[in-house]
Amino acid sequence: MKKLIVLLFALLIASLMFAIPLADSLLVSGKVLLDSVGMANVNIAGVTTDAEGKFSVMIPAGIDTALTPTYKQFLFEPSFYQITSTDTAVDSLLFTAYRQVKKVIIISGQSNAEHCGDLKYFIEDTVDNHIPYYLAYSNGEFGLSTLGLLTKFGYSENYCDGYNKGFGLEMLLARTLYKKYTDSLAVIKAPFSGTSLEEDWKPDGSTWEWFTEKHDNAVELYRNKGYEPEYIGFFWFQGESDEFPLGASHYPANLRIFVDRIRARFPNSSEADNLPFICVQINWNPDSPYEDPIRAAQRDIVNQREDCACVDIDDCSPYRYSKHNTHFSGGALNRIGFKMAAQYMEMLGTPLDSNVNILVNMDEMLDTTIVLHCEGDTTFDHVMTDLEYEFPAKIGDQFTFSLRLDSDTYNYSPATRSTPFAYPQLALTDPSFTFNVNKVVAIEDYSEDMDYVLMNAYPNPFNPITSINFQLPAFRDVKLSIYDVLGREIATLVDMPMETGIYQVDWHAGDNPSGLYIAKLQAGGEVIFQKLTLLK
Structure with missing residues (x-):
C-alpha cells in the first residue's frame, strides 16, 4: 500500500511538471487576425498559428524577447511585442495583419501586347526584381512572379526566345514608372491574340470573360501574397482584328464604351480624376480601307473621354518582324513602353525627368x-x-x-x-x-635611390578596380591592407617579405559599396596610408 501511494505521488508530480511551464520558460499566447478573421500559418518565434489564428509559444523567462510575426509580404500591427524580463504571464496578445498597397498598371489588348522582345533585353538584377508581375495570355497563364527570364516560370531560354512567349512593351513601361512609384508598383498583363472590340471584347464576348477571370485570379494571387491592388492605369494595344467592315465602322463607339467599362471595373487610385487609359495607334496595313477609321478613333479618344491618350508608334514600323503584323523587335517594344510611360506621366502633370x-x-x-x-x-x-x-x-x-x-x-x-x-x-x-x-604620375618617375617607402593609387576615384603602386628602398616585411571608414580590415592584398623594387597590386572592389576606403602599407617600421574612393 505504501509503495502504491509513493507511486501515485510520483505520477502526480510528473503530471504537474508537464502541465505547468518550467520556471526558466514563459508561456505566451495570442491570436493573429486578417480582415477580422483568424489568420493561419503566421510564424511567431518558430511556431505557426492554427486555422483560427491562435498561437502558444514558450520563450525563455527573465530575458527581454521580441515576438515578431512573419508571413509572406504581409505587414502586422503591432510589428512586434516586446516581452520583458519581469513578465510572468503573457496571454491574449493580438496581432492584426495588413496587406501592402500595390499601385497596379494593367496591360491588355491582342497579340501586339503579349509579344516578347529579344532575350538580350531580359537583364536580371534590375528594378524588375522589385516589381511583382502577373502574366496571362492566349497560350497560358503563368501566375505571379517578377520580370526577367521566363525560366522563373520553369521555361527554357529557347522557349523564351520564341515567338509570343512572354514579356514585351511592359518591360520599359514599368521600369520607367518605377522612377515615380518605386517599390509600390505592380503589373497585371492579360492580352489575348487575334481579338476584336466588335466581337471578342463585348460584355458577353469570350475574351472579355477570359480577361475578367484572369484579373480575378491575379487579385487572389496578389492578396494571398500580401499585396492589396489599387489601379493607376490601363494600357491598351489592339486594333488589327477590327479591320473588317463592322469592326472598323463601330470602332469609335466600341472604344468609348470599352473605356467606360474598364473604368467601371477598376476603381481609380491614380492622381488623375479618372483611371488613365492609354492606347497605341496601330500601323498595320496602310493599304487596308479599314485602318484609317480605326487610327482616327484611337487618336480621337482624347477628345471623347477625359484622361485618355493615344501614343503614335509609326516611327517603330521599321522594326516590325513582318509587314503582315505589328509585332516588333525588343528595341522597338522598349521604345513603345517608354512612349506609353511618358504619355502617362504627362497626363498626370509630372513629365518625366529623363535628363x-x-x-x-x-x-x-x-x-x-x-x-x-x-x-x-x-x-x-x-x-x-x-x-x-x-x-x-x-x-x-x-x-x-x-x-x-x-x-x-x-x-x-x-x-x-x-x-x-x-x-x-x-x-x-x-x-x-x-x-x-x-x-598621370607614374611611380617610375621617382628616383630609384630614394630611401623611403612610396605609395599611390590609380585611378582614384575608381570603379571597380584600382592599381596600388608602391616602391621599397630595401628588403622589408610588407603588409598591404584595405580598411573601411569604421576601421575594419576588409581585405589583405599583400602579407610577405619583399625585395627592393617597384610593385603594383590591383584591388578588385566590386563586392563593396561605394564610399571611402583606406589603403594601409606597412613596410618594416614605416606605415603610410592612401585614401581610396570607390564610386559605382
Whole structure:
C-alpha cells in the first residue's frame, strides 16, 4: 500500500511538471487576425498559428524577447511585442495583419501586347526584381512572379526566345514608372491574340470573360501574397482584328464604351480624376480601307473621354518582324513602353525627368580642356566648362560617352560610360554618369635611390578596380591592407617579405559599396596610408 501511494505521488508530480511551464520558460499566447478573421500559418518565434489564428509559444523567462510575426509580404500591427524580463504571464496578445498597397498598371489588348522582345533585353538584377508581375495570355497563364527570364516560370531560354512567349512593351513601361512609384508598383498583363472590340471584347464576348477571370485570379494571387491592388492605369494595344467592315465602322463607339467599362471595373487610385487609359495607334496595313477609321478613333479618344491618350508608334514600323503584323523587335517594344510611360506621366502633370547628368571628378584643377564626346541616338561634342553637364534624353535611348583631353599629363577613367535600354535601379532613379580625371604620375618617375617607402593609387576615384603602386628602398616585411571608414580590415592584398623594387597590386572592389576606403602599407617600421574612393 505504501509503495502504491509513493507511486501515485510520483505520477502526480510528473503530471504537474508537464502541465505547468518550467520556471526558466514563459508561456505566451495570442491570436493573429486578417480582415477580422483568424489568420493561419503566421510564424511567431518558430511556431505557426492554427486555422483560427491562435498561437502558444514558450520563450525563455527573465530575458527581454521580441515576438515578431512573419508571413509572406504581409505587414502586422503591432510589428512586434516586446516581452520583458519581469513578465510572468503573457496571454491574449493580438496581432492584426495588413496587406501592402500595390499601385497596379494593367496591360491588355491582342497579340501586339503579349509579344516578347529579344532575350538580350531580359537583364536580371534590375528594378524588375522589385516589381511583382502577373502574366496571362492566349497560350497560358503563368501566375505571379517578377520580370526577367521566363525560366522563373520553369521555361527554357529557347522557349523564351520564341515567338509570343512572354514579356514585351511592359518591360520599359514599368521600369520607367518605377522612377515615380518605386517599390509600390505592380503589373497585371492579360492580352489575348487575334481579338476584336466588335466581337471578342463585348460584355458577353469570350475574351472579355477570359480577361475578367484572369484579373480575378491575379487579385487572389496578389492578396494571398500580401499585396492589396489599387489601379493607376490601363494600357491598351489592339486594333488589327477590327479591320473588317463592322469592326472598323463601330470602332469609335466600341472604344468609348470599352473605356467606360474598364473604368467601371477598376476603381481609380491614380492622381488623375479618372483611371488613365492609354492606347497605341496601330500601323498595320496602310493599304487596308479599314485602318484609317480605326487610327482616327484611337487618336480621337482624347477628345471623347477625359484622361485618355493615344501614343503614335509609326516611327517603330521599321522594326516590325513582318509587314503582315505589328509585332516588333525588343528595341522597338522598349521604345513603345517608354512612349506609353511618358504619355502617362504627362497626363498626370509630372513629365518625366529623363535628363542625363555627366559629372567630372578631378584630383586637382586642370590646365587642360575637357571635351565630352557622345555617340548613339544623339551625337555631339561638348566642352566641359563646368564639372557637370546635363542634357535631355529619353529613358531607353542608347549613348556611349567618353572624354577627350588635349594634354598627356592627365588621364581619365572609365574609358567609356554607356546607357543601355534596360537601366539598372540606380540609373532609373538618378541617371548620372561620372568620369574621374587624374594627373598621370607614374611611380617610375621617382628616383630609384630614394630611401623611403612610396605609395599611390590609380585611378582614384575608381570603379571597380584600382592599381596600388608602391616602391621599397630595401628588403622589408610588407603588409598591404584595405580598411573601411569604421576601421575594419576588409581585405589583405599583400602579407610577405619583399625585395627592393617597384610593385603594383590591383584591388578588385566590386563586392563593396561605394564610399571611402583606406589603403594601409606597412613596410618594416614605416606605415603610410592612401585614401581610396570607390564610386559605382
